[in-house]
Amino acid sequence: MKRRRRHKKFDFSLLLINVFLLLLTLITIFPLINILAVSLSSSTMASQVIFLPKGFTLQSYAYIISNKAFWRAAGISILRIIAGPSVNLLFAIFPAYALSKSSRQFRGRTIYAWIFFLSTIFGGGVVPWFMMIRAAGLYNNFWGLIIPGAVAVGNIILLLNFFRQVPKELEEAAIMDGANHFRILLQIYLPVSKAAIATILLFSIVGHWNGWFDGMVLMKDPEKYPLQTYLQAVVVKQPQMSQSNVDWSVYDNISQKTTNAAQIFISILPMLIFYPFMQKYFVKGLVIGSVK
Amino acid sequence: MKLLLKQIGRQWIFHLFIWPPLIMLIIFHYIPLIQGIRMSFQDFKPAKGFFGEQEWVGLENYRYLFSxxxxxxxxxxxxxxxxxxxxxxxxxxxxxxxxxxxxxxxxxxxxxxxxxxxxxxxxxxxxxxxxxxxxxxxxxxxxxxxxxxxxxxxxxxxxxxxxxxxxxxxxxxxxxxxxxxxxxxxxxxxxxxxxxxxxxxxxxxxxxxxxxxxxxxxxxxxxxxxxxxxxxxxxxxxxxxxxxxxxxxxxxxxxxxxxxxxxxxxxxxxxxxxxxxxxxxxxxxxxxxxxxxxxxxxxxxxx
Known part of the structure; x- marks a missing residue:
């Protein structure tokens, strides 16, 4: 993109815009700063924390490191973001490729596309969804978090729009050479679609990492909760019922508030580390996939 | 003839690509959708089974809901x-x-x-x-x-x-x-x-x-x-x-x-x-x- 607007003299309105945007940025990420600060504060001063930790201590983290329930849930979530996105990807590239063809090349393509698309705007609701999963034997089963959501239609649509922009000449040349569509997909389409693949992988990983509702209704045993469901029970639900089975008065520097903060921050951490790397891909993939 | 077979062969692989995810979608989306529509007109009792015979109540659920x-x-x-x-x-x-x-x-x-x-x-x-x-x-x-x-x-x-x-x-x-x-x-x-x-x-x-x-x-x-x-x-x-x-x-x-x-x-x-x-x-x-x-x-x- 060409650069425009070269103002030599001092630009007051630009300064104003910059200050406003920085302030807004600060407000937007304030919850993250605050939770980090609370997690690093001592329990007696945690309620006064705004931006910076008070009575700096790492004891909340030390406590969480030895918290088995937290790490078991984290382990389940890690398994989930390995299995889930792999399945999602597998169930996205093949239908996306087929649906990216014209009706002339693949008769019935439009009907199939409608069946896929309709599922995103018309559903039977949460009760029959739950009962179907139970009938399929996936209740209280890790795979209940993976299989019912295996087909992510949004990802398929994004990918198929991306595939459509792959130059037809590449494919025609490959067909001349006797390649079949399986090879064309793997050797021509996938290598040029890295940005789109990265985008849907990111969405899928984020979706699985953040998924909590299915864990809550599909897992009977709390030992099978993924991380977000575990945190939902510990951080959100329990304080509301104002009951805690831990006697915090025996600890000096930590409380439910500071240890909760530490657990929340550890759960955000993978997103924080991961996200800047993926950002350049997903902005590209998102824009190309949605603008036709 | 050879060309025609090739054409069909090419279409076949598209169906192969489509059907596995489509089956998943039918099982986990469209069957619950149809069952959901039915359930909303029934007095659903889980003991009779998700696919079992249930008592039909017409618009009763909707009438009660809107009240x-x-x-x-x-x-x-x-x-x-x-x-x-x-x-x-x-x-x-x-x-x-x-x-x-x-x-x-x-x-x-x-x-x-x-x-x-x-x-x-x-x-x-x-x-x-x-x-x-x-x-x-x-x-x-x-x-x-x-x-x-x-x-x-x-x-x-x-x-x-x-x-x-x-x-x-x-x-x-x-x-x-x-x-x-x-x-x-x-x-x-x-x-x-x-x-x-x-x-x-x-x-x-x-x-x-x-x-x-x-x-x-x-x-x-x-x-x-x-x-x-x-x-x-x-x-x-x-x-x-x-x-x-x-x-x-x-x-x-x-x-x-x-x-x-x-x-x-x-x-x-x-x-x-x-x-x-x-x-x-x-x-x-x-x-x-x-x-x-x-x-x-x-x-x-x-x-």
Whole structure:
């Protein structure tokens, strides 16, 4: 993109815009700063924390490191973001490729596309969804978090729009050479679609990492909760019922508030580390996939 | 002949690509959809089995549903929350995209964009956990700050009048950055010659925005508005479920949380499903109309 607007003299309105945007940025990420600060504060001063930790201590983290329930849930979530996105990807590239063809090349393509698309705007609701999963034997089963959501239609649509922009000449040349569509997909389409693949992988990983509702209704045993469901029970639900089975008065520097903060921050951490790397891909993939 | 066989052979592989995911979709989406429609006209008893013979009750579930005060309250709450969210989620991202485009330092622009997009990727479970802390009347950072300024504590999540506003504002803060992306992309695609001509004519920043940037964004703004109107019955389950508490049930309950409550804590399966079908059908009509409009007016197609 060409650069425009070269103002030599001092630009007051630009300064104003910059200050406003920085302030807004600060407000937007304030919850993250605050939770980090609370997690690093001592329990007696945690309620006064705004931006910076008070009575700096790492004891909340030390406590969480030895918290088995937290790490078991984290382990389940890690398994989930390995299995889930792999399945999602597998169930996205093949239908996306087929649906990216014209009706002339693949008769019935439009009907199939409608069946896929309709599922995103018309559903039977949460009760029959739950009962179907139970009938399929996936209740209280890790795979209940993976299989019912295996087909992510949004990802398929994004990918198929991306595939459509792959130059037809590449494919025609490959067909001349006797390649079949399986090879064309793997050797021509996938290598040029890295940005789109990265985008849907990111969405899928984020979706699985953040998924909590299915864990809550599909897992009977709390030992099978993924991380977000575990945190939902510990951080959100329990304080509301104002009951805690831990006697915090025996600890000096930590409380439910500071240890909760530490657990929340550890759960955000993978997103924080991961996200800047993926950002350049997903902005590209998102824009190309949605603008036709 | 050989060519024809080759043609069929090529089509076969497409069906092979389509059917495995299609079967999954049928099992986990379309069968529950059909069962859901049936259940909403039945007095569903789980003991008789998901696919078992159930007693048909006609429109009884719907009739009862529409007579429930909690249902109309939830419907009104849903509409209030989601309509304000929709308006703000157009206005704020457009404004921020326009302003962000003015930022001349590339690095600063990148830092701001990365930071404001980040909350989109954090779940409402975690954010609710954080906000419940920050907004707590006795110990929360915001109220501590208010008290220090000599002001009284505000029960952001505990009082009806504040609850809705809190829900709306925190949602906008989480999502506006992500929504900005599409507008920034639109601005980046505006023909630079227009800006160069404006520069020659000595246009001010405000004039440039008013007469070039905004008119060029008009189409995408209308399109995004229409498409988001289709989701007017989604007030945000993840958020409200995790931030609501018993003090604000009447003011805070939305359709989705009510549907969940009916189905999973009151075990009113048919009633919950009827409420869900009501929502599904209205949403289908709205979204269908929205897409039709977008297609007719702006040639927008999904696939």
């Amino acid at each position: 429930l005060p909690s249902f109309s309250e939830a419907l009104i709450n849903t509409l209030i929350i989601s309509i304000i969210k929709i308006v703000l989620m157009i206005v704020v991202p457009v404004l921020i995209a326009v302003l962000l485009d003015e930022v001349s330092s590339k690095r600063l622009k990148k830092v701001i964009q990365t930071s404001i997009t980040l909350p989109h990727f954090i779940s409402w479970v975690l954010l609710a956990g954080i906000y419940i802390n920050i907004l707590s009347p006795s110990e929360g950072g915001i109220n501590v700050l208010l008290n220090r300024l000599g002001l009284e504590s505000i029960y952001f999540l505990g009082e009806g009048q504040f609850f809705k506003a809190t829900i709306i504002i925190t949602d906008v803060l989480k999502e506006f950055g992500f929504a900005t992306i599409v507008y920034l992309a639109t601005i980046a695609n505006i023909d630079q010659a227009q800006y160069e001509a404006a520069e020659v004519d000595g246009a001010t920043r405000f004039q440039r925005i008013r007469y070039i940037t905004i008119p060029n964004m008009q189409m995408i703004i209308i399109l995004m508005t229409v498409l988001s109107l289709g989701h007017v019955l989604n007030a945000g389950f993840d958020q409200v479920y995790n931030m609501i508490n018993s003090a604000v049930t009447r003011e805070g309950e939305i359709l989705d949380t009510l549907i969940y409550k009916m189905g999973f804590t009151q075990f009113e399966y048919s009633l919950s499903t009827a409420a869900n079908m009501f929502k599904s059908i209205v949403s289908l009509l709205l979204i269908g109309t929205a897409y039709l409009y977008a297609y007719k007016k702006h040639n927008y197609v999904v696939f």
